[in-house]
Amino acid sequence: MVSGSASEGAQDRARDVADRPGLPYAKAFVVQFTAETDAGLEHAGGRVEHLQSGRRARFASIGDLRACIVSLLADGSAKPAGPRKGGGRRRTGPGSGTEPPSP
Numbered sequence: 389m390v391s392g393s394a395s396e397g398a399q400d401r402a403r404d405v406a407d408r409p410g411l412p413y414a415k416a417f418v419v420q421f422t423a424e425t426d427a428g429l430e431h432a433g434g435r436v437e438h439l440q441s442g443r444r445a446r447f448a449s450i451g452d453l454r455a456c457i458v459s460l461l462a463d464g465s466a467k468p469a470g471p472r473k474g475g476g477r478r479r480t481g482p483g484s485g486t487e488p489p490s491p
Contacts, residue, residue, distance in 0.1 A: 414440045417457060436460070 421434040429450050436453060437444045438460040445456035 415461065416440065417460070419453065 416439040
């Protein structure tokens with residue numbers, strides 16, 4: 389038999405989960421840091437990938453990482469999610485800081 393306090397605790401935890409904001413896939417990223425990135429992130433470089441679109445961008449600092457994420461989120465909100473034409477590859481211009489998804 390479950391005691392009153394244990395069942396109340398479970399109810400509180402269930403309410404906490406229900407009250408938390410969602411974690412939408414459209415806002416999910418993978419960040420990969422270079423070997424040279426230090427634990428304090430003072431010198432940070434690497435790559436960030438937007439999971440929904442597969443778009444990637446390289447960054448050379450934490451400020452760059454933030455800018456990449458902002459750009460990838462803004463680009464995703466301007467276009468509806470879904471399959472892209474042309475085999476799923478997106479061409480990007482020189483100096484755009486983005487890379488098309490790998491095959």
